[in-house]
Every structure is written in C-alpha cells, then in structure tokens.
Amino acid sequence: MKAAVLKNLHEPLVIEESEKPKVAAGEVLVQLKAASLNHRDVWIQKGLYPKITTPIIPGSDGAGIVTEVGEGVDVQWIGKEVIINPSQNWGDNPDFYGDDHKILGLPDNGTFAEFVKTEARYLAEKPKHLSFEQAATLPLGALTGWRSLMTRCRFTAKDKVLVTGAGGGVALFVIQFAIAAGAEVWVTSGSDQKIQKAIEMGAKGGINYKIPTWYRDLLVKARGPKIGYFNVIIDSAGGSGFARLMDIAAPGARICFYGGGTGNITDIVPAKVFFKQLNIYGSTMGTESEFNAMVQFVDEKKIVPIIDKVYPLDQAEDALRYMDSGQQFGKIVLKI
Structure with missing residues (x-):
C-alpha cells in the first residue's frame, strides 16, 4: 500500500510502498478515503513527544470503508463507511485516561496511508450528510x-x-x-x-x-x-x-x-x-462514549466541518508545512 512515512525525526515525510496491515481478532481493516492533519502530526515530526520510534506512519484522523474483519467481529461491518476514534484504551475512569491510553498514529501506524487497522470498537458509521473528506476531519479535533x-x-x-x-x-x-x-x-x-x-x-x-x-x-x-x-x-x-x-x-x-x-x-x-x-x-481527547455522542450530535444537527485545503496523499509533506505555517482556517485534509 502507498503511505506517507516519517523515516527519521526532523525529516520530511516520504511516500513509499508499505506492508498492508494484517488484522487480528477484534480488529478491522479500513481502506482510507481521506485523512486529516492535526498539530500533533507536526510535533511528532519535530520530535516533541517522548518515546517516538521511527519509521512511523503518522495520522490520527481517517474515514474510509471497512474491507476486512478479524475473528469475533461482526461481518456486517464489511462495506460500511466509517470514521475511526483515535482515542484508544481510555480506561474505566471517565475523568482521566489510564496508563494504556494511546492515540492513533503513535505508537501505532496511523491514517496517512491507503489502509489502517484498528479495533472494531473504535469505529463509528460516517454521518451520511458528510463526504469522506469532511468526515475525516472529525475524530481528534471534534x-x-x-x-x-x-x-x-x-x-x-x-x-x-x-x-x-x-x-x-x-x-x-x-x-x-x-x-x-x-x-x-x-x-x-x-x-x-x-x-x-x-x-x-x-x-x-x-x-x-x-x-x-x-x-x-x-x-x-x-x-x-x-x-x-x-x-x-x-x-x-x-x-x-x-x-x-x-x-x-x-x-x-x-x-x-x-x-x-x-x-x-x-x-x-x-x-x-x-x-x-x-x-x-x-482537557485532552475523550472517552468512547464522548466520541459516540459527538458523532451523533454532528449527525443530528447536520454539522458540516470547515475544510481549508485538500491535498493528495503524495503531497503530505506540503500539507504538514502548510499546517505549521498557521495560515489555515479549518482543517487540512489528505485525499487518498
């Protein structure tokens, strides 16, 4: 699969062929149609988080179509248009995330690629009034x-x-x-x-x-x-x-x-x-129930996210530099 890869800290993203993820029990494979950027992606590139290991595929936000499911996952997910909750392993305390909490895109490979895998419980159906590009802006920021x-x-x-x-x-x-x-x-x-x-x-x-x-x-x-x-x-x-x-x-x-x-x-x-x-x-990120409530609110109120620019995946590095410039009004999206 094609992916935008951070090979080394402080270096530009490189577009290259990467191995397609293999799903395990409880997981799904999502063929991504769009991903969006967050300042987190820029800060990872600059080495501003602890314990960054490279190479890594950045990206916390994505929307696409489920193409495969692992053991124990309802096959009805296959073919569904979805967005992915990047706030994973929050834990049992709604007031504060646990030690195992992680955000998609670090330490696990993220959404700047043609495919990404995630646990099925982190899926939500894409609101029908949104395009893939619009839906991809929601996960982390919203x-x-x-x-x-x-x-x-x-x-x-x-x-x-x-x-x-x-x-x-x-x-x-x-x-x-x-x-x-x-x-x-x-x-x-x-x-x-x-x-x-x-x-x-x-x-x-x-x-x-x-x-x-x-x-x-x-x-x-x-x-x-x-x-x-x-x-x-x-x-x-x-x-x-x-x-x-x-x-x-x-x-x-x-x-x-x-x-x-x-x-x-x-x-x-x-x-x-x-x-x-x-x-x-x-505050930072949120629980699974908050993610689901947010998506439901967006669906009910027919909220349409604000997009500033859309880049092809091949121009992921240009998109990062534009985000780093601070000029944008709204989200920056990669079309995959």
Whole structure:
C-alpha cells in the first residue's frame, strides 16, 4: 500500500510502498478515503513527544470503508463507511485516561496511508450528510472540542461562550457545537479575516487579540458588566494572555484549555479566581462514549466541518508545512 512515512525525526515525510496491515481478532481493516492533519502530526515530526520510534506512519484522523474483519467481529461491518476514534484504551475512569491510553498514529501506524487497522470498537458509521473528506476531519479535533465544551465545562444553551483562536480545527468545532446548540458565541483571533469568517458561521462577534486592550474592548462589544460576561471560555493558547480570561469571565464561569500554543500560563491573580468562584479545567481527547455522542450530535444537527485545503496523499509533506505555517482556517485534509 502507498503511505506517507516519517523515516527519521526532523525529516520530511516520504511516500513509499508499505506492508498492508494484517488484522487480528477484534480488529478491522479500513481502506482510507481521506485523512486529516492535526498539530500533533507536526510535533511528532519535530520530535516533541517522548518515546517516538521511527519509521512511523503518522495520522490520527481517517474515514474510509471497512474491507476486512478479524475473528469475533461482526461481518456486517464489511462495506460500511466509517470514521475511526483515535482515542484508544481510555480506561474505566471517565475523568482521566489510564496508563494504556494511546492515540492513533503513535505508537501505532496511523491514517496517512491507503489502509489502517484498528479495533472494531473504535469505529463509528460516517454521518451520511458528510463526504469522506469532511468526515475525516472529525475524530481528534471534534472529540477534543466536545469533551472540553460539553463534559468539562458542562455547557448549556444558555451559556455565553468565548472561543479563543478561531481558525484552528478544535476551536472551529467548539464554535459549531455551541452555535448548533443555540448558544451565544464570541471569538478571538489574531486575524480580522478569521473573525469575520467566524461571524459568517454564526458567531455573534469577536476581537483581535493583538489589540493591547482586547479584553476590555470585548466586554464593551458584548455589552457585558465590568466583572465579566462569559460563562464558558474555551482556550488553546495559554501563555500570558490566559490571565486576561479571568477579567472577562462571569462569576462562576468555567474555563477549559486543551493546548498551550503561546507557552506557560503566567500572571494569574489568585483573588480574581477565588472571589469570582472560577473553575479552570484542562482537557485532552475523550472517552468512547464522548466520541459516540459527538458523532451523533454532528449527525443530528447536520454539522458540516470547515475544510481549508485538500491535498493528495503524495503531497503530505506540503500539507504538514502548510499546517505549521498557521495560515489555515479549518482543517487540512489528505485525499487518498
């Protein structure tokens, strides 16, 4: 089979013929039609995770058709159009993953290939209103956003939601989920163009975080009180700007972050947290039940993921470099 392989860390992906996976008991073989990129793939290439072994086929997100099943797997899966849950071996505790938790694409070979194998329990039928390219964007990003918003922040449609970094894959899924549920959603971005695109999606408004007084200006735009306005804040940046989220959070607000793109969180004033009774959470990936709930919600609400660019598998390295540039608004997809 054709695959995009990371032969050595810090080197470009190489397109080559690799051995087609062989399924064992409980497993299925999926002929992939599309895969999508995550920053995780770039970070693996850069060696930013521990215990990376090469060669490895990256890729956590994929959609395709089941072509083979192993012993003990219902043969009715054969021929079904599916997406794959990349959050595997979560464990019995819904609050925290166990020691055996792993994400598809490391340490196991991932989806930047014509075929991938996985346990049958990690399959979900592809929502019929989505193309393979659209469906392939869901697994990692939408699951991360779903857990952050729905589970960690206990989201309700009455919440006033702020999503930082509009344009990234997870952030856009959070925006779509909250809007589809009927909530008022605001965004931040370093690009006025991305803010406008989020408004066209249904966000009520936004602010450019490069403006030094962005947090005060946002409260004025949202007509919120000086003590804060947003009940739910979903962040991916961390860094020094995270402290400003305390200023615009409503009393009792829930704040969840799933990334730290701008570095360590600094300068938080403890009194702002405890006098406002703020709740600050971290989150990553999600459970099998959360994955299934996310897919069901996407299906019921007919949510269509935002795709920025589609590349052929042969251009997987170009796709990684484009992701690393940070220009995208939405997901980057490989068509296989």
